[in-house]
Amino acid sequence: MKRKFDKTIRDELAQTIRDIECDCSAELIVAVRARSGSYRHADLTVGAILAMATLIFILYAPFNFEPHWVPIDSVLAFVLGYFISARSNALRRLFTSKKTRRGQVRVHAAAMFYEAGIANTAAETGVLVYLSLMERRLELIADRGILKAVPPVEWNGVLAELHRVGRGPDPDAFIDALKRLGGVLAQCLPPDAENPNELPDQPYFDLK
Secondary structure (H helix, E strand, C coil), rough: CCCCHHHHHHHHHHHHHHHHHHHCCCCCEEEEEEECCHHHHHHHHHHHHHHHHHHHHHHCCCCCCCCHHHHHHHHHHHHHHHHHHHHHHHHHHCCCCCCHHHHHHHHHHHHHHHHCCHHHHCCCEEEEEEECCCEEEEEECCCHHHHHHHHHHHHHHHHHHHHHHHHCHHHHHHHHHHHHHHHHHHHHHHCCCCCCCCCCCEEEECCC
């Protein structure tokens, strides 16, 4: 990524959310997470593979190894593999199916939609844009008021662009996609006289 989701990007996202909500009656929440699952099974798999490879090497290598070091070396190889996988999104993606990653993102996005109160806006116009970086996936969940107001063709176009951005999360492209979403919302859901701000504008970040 040319730019990371640092403080500057967070401030830009917050301002983008405020601008969108000023031009429409929707309530937008943006969440960016490092990952949506623990994926310990992938770490364990990498550790087991490295331990097995170490054991095979010891057994068939043309060198002499002290027998009492064999279990110790295997355990150390397992720990090393686990440690490397735990710090490698690429390995975790390699040893996790797309279905599993997709399911993790959907479950966490749906949970946040309700836990953050997005489903409780007065006019049912809450929208959640949930980006999970490790899975390279984006979920957009909109309440009934949004889906009724926005024509399916325009909505699907915005959704396709956001999903494309989510597969290679570049902060600048992400903000541009949000602005396009805001343009569609402004066209289909213009602000009313009151236009209350029911949800916080600050994006949610969990990048640990």
